[in-house]
Amino acid sequence: MTPAARLSGAIDLLCAIQNAPRRPADATANAFFRERRYIGGGDRRAISTLAWDVLRGWRRLHWHLEGSQGEISPRLLCAASMLLTGTTMDQVRMLFSGERYAQKPLTPREDVNLKHLEGKELSTQKQPVAVRLEYPDWIEPALRETFGSRMADEMEAMLGTPTLDLRVNLLKGTREDGLRALKSEGLNAVPTKLSPWGLRLDGRQPVTAAQAFKDGLVEIQDEGSQLVVAAAGAKPEHRVLDYCAGAGGKTLALAMTMENKGHIVACDVHEKRLEGAVKRLRRAGVHNVERHLLTTGDKWAKRRAASFDRVLVDAPCSGTGTWRRNPDARLRLTPEDIQELVIKQSEILDRAASLVKPGGRMIYATCSLLAAENGQQIDAFLKRRTDFVRVATEDLPDLLPAELREKAQFSLTPLRDGTDGFFACVIQRVEQKVETSQEEAPST
Template sequence: MTPAARTAAAIDLLDEIEGQPRKPADAVANAFFRDRRYIGSTDRREISALVWSVLRARRRLDWWLAQGSAARDFISPRLLVAAHQMLDGRPLDSVARGFSGGRYAPAELDAEELRRLRPLDGHTLDHPGMPLAVRHEIPDWIVPNLTARFGPALESELAALAAPAPLDLRVNLLKATRDDARTALARDGITAEPTSLSPWGLRVSGRQAVTSAAAFRDGLVEIQDEGSQLLVGLVEATPEMRVVDYCAGAGGKTLALAMTMQNRGQIVACDVSAPRLEGAVKRLRRAGVHNVERHLLEPGDKWAKRRAGSFDRVLVDAPCTGTGTWRRNPDARLRLRPEDLAELTVKQSQILDTAARLVKPGGKLIYGTCSLLAEENDAQIDAFLTRTQGFTLMRTLSLTPHANGTDGFFGAVLQRQASSPDPDPADQP
């Protein structure tokens, strides 16, 4: 593809992302490229890089394009891409030549588009007049929440949160050592170094096609952020245990739990989504895991009630705002609303109350999120302990991109007292 054709494809992809505002951008992109298999891998990478660069800079681009325009003026994907190219160092004349209207190229920039782009000539993306929320690409409403969380470290954390995330892998010790996995990756030209915090992690440098490597296809490695690996470490699951992964999704943490349990004991992977649980099957087979059963949580389901007090470990990787993963999902910060946070904190409380009943006396409940917000983390645990008898907080884990080089994660380990009654919330009959 020519550079102009890549620009046109990036505009089309951005248009589709904007047309599905509640759907993650990576899911939209996957469908976009699946429907256009004629786009080769190199072109896909270039198109994706441009689109994700625009998404990472969306608020700043909007700020520039709002200068001298009415606040509600529509900002099209065409304008966003052209503005990004200009603020990345290209003069307007050069950008306009790429919008030639020729074969596979975007249509020519019209007079109104040129008027809005002309003031950007000679400028760079950042500007001292930008408000903090614009400069760091976060919603205005969340600034007080993050200020309360980070205090003087706020700007450092926000800067780290705006940077691209590294690619981390978890070595599957059921099939290989970390050195074995590194060697296997190297055979496919993929350089990986041990992570500094997780004993099972490898960090891959640059953008490399890990999923096409033999090490991935053969189940030696799984893609998993180092912070997520450390949350699994909090569970301390051993081979003789019965363990529940209560919000298992597609099974990333289930796989890691099976590894720490040496494929022994019993793991029940639960989720409310049948497609997500079904998606775990292929991953379990590839990893050689066979100590996992899946259970779909449905309205009116009596499964949790029948198995109350029967598990050594219960992991709740709770649904959350995902603010800790904004490095990977820059579009998510544009979608997050205050009402989302309010709805999620209620859901988290309900899940904690139900999952707590599964923990046997002396067992442990492990709560985790990929959120940076106190409302979903420490405050959620404080509220649980206030309304629930028989649990003691043993430890917490807090990880951030700036402080730890991982995604933002929170974890808390709560132990049920050996002689405690069924853990019904204190404020319920």
């Protein structure tokens, strides 16, 4: 595809995203490219990059275009994004040539709205902090509660392009095997700093086309997500429940730490997500996993009460920790969403807790930056359930790096750790002693 055709594809993709405001942009993009299988891998990446640049700079672009005549359309946003990142006005006009597969020429009104942007920068100190750092105004108090004086630096890091993290599947080979296999296909990965199984690539790379991925030697999984699994400390003899399993990313990693032994139940309320796990499980060579769809009135949980050694609760959350990957989520999130999620998380914790056997552990995790979804959620749970306690630091799994084993809960951020934003806490169900009355005491 020509540069002009790629730009046209990015504008079409942004229109599709704009027309589905409550649907995640990556889901819209996947459907967009499925319907256009004639677009090759390199062109898909180029189109996605153009569109995601606009989504990452959404508030700043609108700030620059404030006062523009007419609609601030995807066409205008794409052109503004290029101008504010070094493209000249003449080059932009050439891309809007009106030739085959290119967008029609800029209108006189669009030209007027754009030409004053040439030579300017996307970010400027004149912008309000929330605009410059691309977060909703209403969420600033919650971010300051989490980060304090580090808030601006942490949110600046959220504007960057994320790395592509992989997990080596130890059921198929070692981390060194993964490095060699990827390198043989021109993918130069490096080991991650915190996860013992992680590999990292810069930017968008065609990993799913690599033989190492097709053979199940590597899986796409953020390093932070891998560390949540490490915190579980699941062993071959354990019965493990992945309570909010989705498409099975953490389920796969749990099976690996369990050496494909023991028993894992992957649960979710969405049938399509669980169905999506089948292909991944097969590719990874995993055979110790049972899938279960949670439905209203289901007696399954009651029959399996207090029967699991480990229960992983990767709770539905605001996703604020993934804003680098999902910049559109900043635009969709509302205060009402947070209120609803906090209630849902609390209910999920209570239901999942009933499945942990005495002496067993529950690992609560989110990809949120907000205290209301993280530490405060655990504090409230421990007040409700006195039969659970935070795990002592010395009893946390050795798989966790030393700096994360210092406490029973940990947070990860792009600025400090180079991962997505994650929170995890390990709590244990205590074995309560049964008091024996004097009358019932056995005779000696």
